[in-house]
Amino acid sequence: MAEDVRNGTPPQGKEASPTSTHTRRDVIAGVVRIGGLVAAGGALGALARGERSESTVWQIDPSKCIQCGKCATECVVTPSAVKCVHAYALCGYCKLCFGLFKDKRTGNTLAAENNRCPVDAIKRRFVEDPFYEMFIDEPACIGCGICVKGCNRFGNGALHLQVRHDRCVNCNQCAIAKVCPSQAFVRVPASRPYLIRTTRHGA
Amino acid sequence: MLAPLARIASVTLAFLAVAAATAQEQKKQPPPEFSSGYFPPTPTEPGPRADTFATIDVAILIVVLMLGTWFLLRTRSRTGVRMLVIFSALYFGFYRLGCVCSIGSIQNVALALGDPGYRLPFTVGAFFVIPLVFAMFVGRVFCGSACPLGAIQDLVTLRPIQTPPLVDHTLGLIPYLYLGVAVLFAWTGASFIICAYDPFIPFYRLGGHWGVIAFGAGLLLIGTRVGRPYCRYMCPYGVLLRWASVAAKWRVKITPGECLHCHLCADECPYGAILPPTPAEPADARAVARRSLTRALIITPALMGSLALLGYAAAPALSTMHSDVRLAERLWAEEQGRVRGTTEETDAYRQLAQPFEVAYAAAVKIRRRFDIGSALLGAWAGLVIGGKLAHLAIRRRREDYETDRGGCLSCARCYMSCPVEHERLGLITLE
Numbered sequence: 272m273a274e275d276v277r278n279g280t281p282p283q284g285k286e287a288s289p290t291s292t293h294t295r296r297d298v299i300a301g302v303v304r305i306g307g308l309v310a311a312g313g314a315l316g317a318l319a320r321g322e323r324s325e326s327t328v329w330q331i332d333p334s335k336c337i338q339c340g341k342c343a344t345e346c347v348v349t350p351s352a353v354k355c356v357h358a359y360a361l362c363g364y365c366k367l368c369f370g371l372f373k374d375k376r377t378g379n380t381l382a383a384e385n386n387r388c389p390v391d392a393i394k395r396r397f398v399e400d401p402f403y404e405m406f407i408d409e410p411a412c413i414g415c416g417i418c419v420k421g422c423n424r425f426g427n428g429a430l431h432l433q434v435r436h437d438r439c440v441n442c443n444q445c446a447i448a449k450v451c452p453s454q455a456f457v458r459v460p461a462s463r464p465y466l467i468r469t470t471r472h473g474a
Numbered sequence: 475m476l477a478p479l480a481r482i483a484s485v486t487l488a489f490l491a492v493a494a495a496t497a498q499e500q501k502k503q504p505p506p507e508f509s510s511g512y513f514p515p516t517p518t519e520p521g522p523r524a525d526t527f528a529t530i531d532v533a534i535l536i537v538v539l540m541l542g543t544w545f546l547l548r549t550r551s552r553t554g555v556r557m558l559v560i561f562s563a564l565y566f567g568f569y570r571l572g573c574v575c576s577i578g579s580i581q582n583v584a585l586a587l588g589d590p591g592y593r594l595p596f597t598v599g600a601f602f603v604i605p606l607v608f609a610m611f612v613g614r615v616f617c618g619s620a621c622p623l624g625a626i627q628d629l630v631t632l633r634p635i636q637t638p639p640l641v642d643h644t645l646g647l648i649p650y651l652y653l654g655v656a657v658l659f660a661w662t663g664a665s666f667i668i669c670a671y672d673p674f675i676p677f678y679r680l681g682g683h684w685g686v687i688a689f690g691a692g693l694l695l696i697g698t699r700v701g702r703p704y705c706r707y708m709c710p711y712g713v714l715l716r717w718a719s720v721a722a723k724w725r726v727k728i729t730p731g732e733c734l735h736c737h738l739c740a741d742e743c744p745y746g747a748i749l750p751p752t753p754a755e756p757a758d759a760r761a762v763a764r765r766s767l768t769r770a771l772i773i774t775p776a777l778m779g780s781l782a783l784l785g786y787a788a789a790p791a792l793s794t795m796h797s798d799v800r801l802a803e804r805l806w807a808e809e810q811g812r813v814r815g816t817t818e819e820t821d822a823y824r825q826l827a828q829p830f831e832v833a834y835a836a837a838v839k840i841r842r843r844f845d846i847g848s849a850l851l852g853a854w855a856g857l858v859i860g861g862k863l864a865h866l867a868i869r870r871r872r873e874d875y876e877t878d879r880g881g882c883l884s885c886a887r888c889y890m891s892c893p894v895e896h897e898r899l900g901l902i903t904l905e
Contacts, residue, residue, distance in 0.1 A: 365503050399508060
């Protein structure tokens, strides 16, 4: 760079300067290129191996989730990639499912206006008298967690929120994780991408 | 007399405790016995789709960059580059929702450096390195062809004006500082600010925070007159590309023959990346340049030192970008009775029944990292400003119109502005 300044003024150096600076510059550029390639390769190699585990995806730790409702509003995917998941093994098959129905029901009936879910994404199918199996209509579910709250309060917490990886675009900075008040969003290994609840809520 | 009573009491208490526990358990609903042979199904666990897409993304990035190089340096075709721009906006932007992108990948690299538990995913590493490797050989082809953020701005560059050099140089410092801040926050695990404040992602995702949408809309509006404002005055990855492309072996050569010094290319370039031939300099130019260079070199360490101190002093404030620090500070304030009430965050922490010391210890650890990182950030800011002054002091000599090695965004607009190019294509005959 210093020689550029020098070449700037003296008119006699005019003919000689372009060729000489060009070659020097080219050599320097070549060295920089090779150095850059080696550095890039080395850095990537160092970062991508060693004791580090495999690559990660985002997931909700159900034991930390407080159902604040932000999963429904903050996700970059519409509707949210967070959905309610039913861990059937934990379900008490309550006759009056508080994931499905509101606490206070108009006329104390089981009519549709008493459904807790704002988008009617919880469905039930008959198993045997008096049991119904609840299941989630995933495309409809918005991940608001209202049903989860109900199930946690009265039932076993078989309903809980999970990031569904067929919908999640695995953002670099998960938009929900950024605002999650209970730090329930964690990076989990991509080979075990779910934290499906296996113990009852509060147990 | 007292002893049996005590025994009865203790037995009763034990019984009550067991009963309470059972009641607690009974509040939860035991699964019923099904007589119809029904067995509760297991919930489905659809796997991440990222992996297959990721490999395809890397392959497409390489193809786009190779085609971009071909159009830029071989066929010298603006149409070709524009097709790639549209493709990138559609694929990397609208279809892949702007993630993964090379600009954001800086943060993953920084996080991987700072957090041994985080592994840099293959795709992200590839998106970080590949455009830089291309830049080392053929300049910023990534900016011109593959970057979805560049693409949306390129498409709205309608009637660009030339920005004054003073504005260019001053605003041109922002990317360096932005890079420093982004690396600091990613390295400490606080936040990925490049992603959070990415102004164009709401357009690709058709939704986002209103503030970011307004910011992006404003940039696009400005971008109709001032070409690519984000790329030139904000993009932190552009800093790395700029430095990589200084070493570029092949790069945009505006005129295919002899330069006519007609200035048409410099008028055409919307990004102020074409440098005119240097005028004949007065006799004392060399001395003046040397003086300003010396001044810059003296100022730089002083700037670095003072800004490092400033950064160190700002570390506690900066560290509140990390949610763990915010949580610990709030918990502390609540425990000390300095604030009234609780927040959603502290309530959630109390529910976990973890000792507060765990939260405090985590916050202290992060705060220490911020002490180091903020001081380094300050020093970096000083180095950037000093380096800019030194760079301005250095006079380069140019015989012809040339592209600015680092600043050229490889859009291929200048080619067709050159009369010599028209002659080469047989469109006109020059005398």
